[in-house]
Amino acid sequence: MSTNIKHRTVIMLDPELDDLNTIVRYLLYSNHFHTEGIIYSSSRYHWRGDGQGTRFLGESEHSDLGIGPITCWRWDEDSRFIEEAVDIYAKVYQNLSIHAEGYPHPSELRERIFNGNIAFPGDLSHCTQGSEHLMRLILDDEPGPLYVLTGTGQSTIGRALKSIEERYLHTEKWENIYNKVSAKVIIQSFGDQDGIYETYIHPNWPNIRFRQMATTIWGYFARSVVQPEDRHYLSAAWIKENISSVGPFGEFYRVWGDGKYMHKNDITDYFGFKYLTANQLKALGYSLWYKDIEEPGSWISEGDTSMFMNLIDNGLEGHVDASYGGWGGRNGKDIAPDGVASKDYASARWFGACQRDFAARLQWTVTPEYKQANHHPIIELINTESAIVAPGQTITLKAIARDPDGHHLSVNWWQYEEAGAYPGQVELISLDEVIEKEATQTYPFDVPAPNSLNLSHLIQDEVITACTFNIPTDTVKGQTIHCIVEAIDHCKIPLTSYKRIVLTVDDE
Ligand SMILES: [Ca+2]
Ligand SMILES: [Ca+2]
Missing domain, CATH: 3.90.245.10 (Ribonucleoside hydrolase-like)
Structure with a gap:
């Protein structure tokens, strides 16, 4: 990164x-x-x-x-x-x-x-x-x-x-x-x-x-908005293995039932107790504003984390504008896989990548050898980060992807539909892996079933990845289309890096 x-x-x-x-x-x-x-x-x-x-x-x-x-x-x-x-x-x-x-x-x-x-x-x-x-x-x-x-x-x-x-x-x-x-x-x-x-x-x-920057995913109520595939990142088992047992920061990090408290006689902070029921906590004088008692060792909250997450230089450029979106969420609603648009999904969609990134960084804190830990894939755009396009045009975007640890990478190209001003889906029509950096020859990659939202492939070395987008004929001048390329490395705690290319429509 x-x-x-x-x-x-x-x-x-x-x-x-x-x-x-x-x-x-x-x-x-x-x-x-x-x-x-x-x-x-x-x-x-x-x-x-x-x-x-x-x-x-x-x-x-x-x-x-x-x-x-x-x-x-x-x-x-x-x-x-x-x-x-x-x-x-x-x-x-x-x-x-x-x-x-x-x-x-x-x-x-x-x-x-x-x-x-x-x-x-x-x-x-x-x-x-x-x-x-x-x-x-x-x-x-x-x-x-x-x-x-x-x-x-x-x-x-x-x-x-x-x-x-x-x-x-x-x-x-x-x-x-x-x-x-x-x-x-x-x-x-x-x-x-x-x-x-x-x-x-x-x-x-x-x-x-x-x-x-208020979000739900980073707070006490994360369990109510976490995506099903990311639920385990809140569990005691995952948190213990990857966070709370990892070095002095892990030990400092607050989890349910850890026996700690921030203030004496704080009637709202009963998160350190374990094996007490709600009624027992009430009998001790606590004000139970969080409805459940969660598994000891599991996620409590990082309530305010979203305030800085869009400033992390992960390639998503979420700082550019509140409408862009990134690890800290977006000033707008994103459409979840179930078709429901919500502000919660605009932040929750990134949570798995964020938790894996956090876990990898905690490993850095206890690993004095570079080779013993994982590091982020590197993506460099060959095209510029923005381009002018015309309705009906096809445009091929290219990036070099590689991993400093030599890991294989899954590279995905997708349209961040909600972040762009064009209100529809853009067809991704082909995906290529370009072996020569000069791009003199292209080798068609085994493209998965055409999907207008996502194309992906596996790369094993430093190569150019190229994705062709078909700009819809109903786009109008001034509309933007946000294209994301992301690379995820193949290892125990995978890390994700991104680049965003913003296409702006002109009329010719
Ligand atoms: Ca606070
Ligand atoms: Ca790596």
Whole structure:
């Protein structure tokens, strides 16, 4: 997997047990990001209080449960799960660096951990280390977007923007600053967990791009949307073999019945218990908001993971636009194999590939020899990543696929129908394996039964794979067709790499 594109990121978390799982996965992909900040922030589910015993009179999860006013909610003073995760990263950094380039030195990450606005939910009244750091990043002159990823509330972001407003609003610099900030900041958020986007950010900074990244597949309710063929990736057996038994990150990762908890006396967190029934948990005072008791060792949640998954440089280019889609889902509905269109399928369709990728990276953390672990197939496009096509035209797209470990590859070509503006299916009319790189001669491959959505073949060495698409005659100027080529290696934990080619229709 190449890491040509490294997006600048600031990631914000609260001490929910699934944020702990999210930061584990994020750190395993930290070679794909320029991580500029990892910031604790409050939400309506977690806030630390001001340390002075002030009772919070507003609403949050506690008031939903009929509790309060209280001085803090589900946030212990000594909560340091981000630092703990980075300490583990430091232990496995050498191994990770053997398997992929670009992992940041642990000290770089450590020095970028800050407390943001954590005292109360949705509280913009005070500047914090986190909000000041974010403000500096927003105002700096580094090129490109700054992705502000939040799996918690948005008060730290709101405070940073408010500080910029207070400093520049009535100055001659305001117009430039306002335009710069609006063009630079992209917020990718799981929900709006304290209402600050709605009440402050959007009204005052309407041109800042906001991408809603809430999904079900990454959360506590993943079992309700997982595809049947991926269900085992949530099971105790698979998680134990591939995740929780693999090195210090695996041990840190939260699973059902692991005996751990994030906060003392948290009545909503009973996931660490095993062999207790719902009634027994209720008798202990727990609020059972998740309906079932799952198998010990199985998946709990990684609720906020979707906020960064489209920034991973896996070839899907999901960051380009919220309509593109990728491992973090898509701002739109995808059509599942049962014919039902849903936003859930737009994220769940990738889950198997994501879990296998996670498992392979965890293997990297415990494997000091490059040859002892699996690595991603490499796909290079021979055509450009975009092309202009005309109605009725046939176009052959080509890519070189190979595997750094010498694995055989299954190469699939398909149309990501929902991501394109053309509302129909494009016929894939042939698939070739081109032995000579110069493409002087082509050898027809044993093409599976024609299927307008997917053609695939098995390749055994570095070859050109070429797929011919028949552009429908009813396409019109400006419509787009998204073509995906993916390569999956043949080994115990297969890895998938992609490239996307966007065809744009012109009328001639
Ligand atoms: Ca969270
Ligand atoms: Ca491989």
